[in-house]
Amino acid sequence: MPSALFDHYLMADHRACDHLLGSLRRHAVGKDWPAAQAAFASLQHDVLAHFAAEEEVMFPAFEAASGMTCGPTAVMRMEHAEARELLDDLAAATQAQDTDGVRGHAEALLILLQQHNMKEENILYPAAISAAGPTAAELTAQIVLRREAK
Ligand SMILES: [Fe+2]
Numbered sequence: 001m002p003s004a005l006f007d008h009y010l011m012a013d014h015r016a017c018d019h020l021l022g023s024l025r026r027h028a029v030g031k032d033w034p035a036a037q038a039a040f041a042s043l044q045h046d047v048l049a050h051f052a053a054e055e056e057v058m059f060p061a062f063e064a065a066s067g068m069t070c071g072p073t074a075v076m077r078m079e080h081a082e083a084r085e086l087l088d089d090l091a092a093a094t095q096a097q098d099t100d101g102v103r104g105h106a107e108a109l110l111i112l113l114q115q116h117n118m119k120e121e122n123i124l125y126p127a128a129i130s131a132a133g134p135t136a137a138e139l140t141a142q143i144v145l146r147r148e149a150k
């Protein structure tokens with residue numbers, strides 16, 4: 001049952017994070033700072049939990065199964081680090097109620113995540129599912145558990 005595997009779950013998460021980023025930008029432009037703060041808090045939590053599920057569960061499983069430790073997962077980890085820096089910039093701009101800062105950093109994060117997510121969705125997720133073979137369903141359960149951990 002391929003539709004129950006982690007690629008669909010993580011792809012839906014990508015879309016949900018894009019949506020939160022759009023909400024943050026809209027609230028900042030409308031100067032609704034309590035709503036912007038709430039959108040940022042959700043965005044930060046969800047992006048960091050998504051990265052943790054990938055870095056702590058999915059990437060190690062792919063690296064172990066494929067023997068590739070300096071290939072695509074190394075690039076993905078580097079891009080996660082860049083995204084974390086942009087989240088820090090967004091936190092500061094939101095805190096300072098700096099509309100232009102939020103718009104600029106949100107745009108940069110959106111572009112980074114769109115390119116990053118496309119590589120995961122088109123290349124890494126299919127490769128990781130293929131590498132996992134019969135353990136793909138079990139790996140999916142572990143990824144969901146980490147992503148939804150409190
Ligand atoms: Fe990622």
Ligand SMILES: [Fe+2]
Nearest residue numbers: 010050054120
């Ligand atoms: Fe991802």
